[in-house]
Amino acid sequence: MARTPPTRVRWWRWRRNPLKRPADIVEAWLVLLLWLSAVAAAALAGVLAGVMSAEHLERQRTERQRVSAVLLEDAEPRSSSRVGTAPVWVGVRWTGPEGAPRTDRTRVEPGTRAGTRIMVWTDPQGRLTARPLSPSTGMLQATATGVLAATVAVAVVLGAAPAGRCLLDRRRMRQWEEEWRQADLRWGGKTF
Known part of the structure; x- marks a missing residue:
């Protein structure tokens, strides 16, 4: 067939x-x-x-701007346990925008000696920040x-669709139930 x-x-x-x-x-x-x-x-x-x-x-x-900073301590040397050449955290000192010295920690190459000058990035308040x-x-x-x-x-807007459809389905079911009741009355109560 x-x-x-x-x-x-x-x-x-x-x-x-x-x-x-x-x-x-x-x-x-x-x-x-x-x-x-x-x-x-x-x-x-x-x-x-x-x-x-x-x-x-x-x-x-x-x-953000680059400023010169001085390492305050020696960075850890490269070790066999460290994977690759991952930077290490060390203390640095730089001059803030108001002229006062500031200190914080930043990441540098392993084995960098204290007193080495590096360039760091600062925000408008003079705090260390990431490179833009x-x-x-x-x-x-x-x-x-x-x-x-x-x-x-799109997910939020289309997520509202099931809620709207649920409300409409409830309404349709109520209407359908009412129509069956009316049909039952016309047919002499034999449908329920």
């Missing part, structure tokens, strides 16, 4: 149907609204997050932030 391939009915939510209820029409509009909202939210969240991230990274590049990201790395991070924000926005 030959099988008939299933036919797909396009735009079935929008076709006329005598069995369609008002809740079905609401659901059709809700689905359309959710998809349009998801696209708009993704675009808006992605662009805003990307722009804000790029501005933050640009601000870091302009505010390069423009290409910053652009990559801003793009990744935008994509992540867009994904979260």
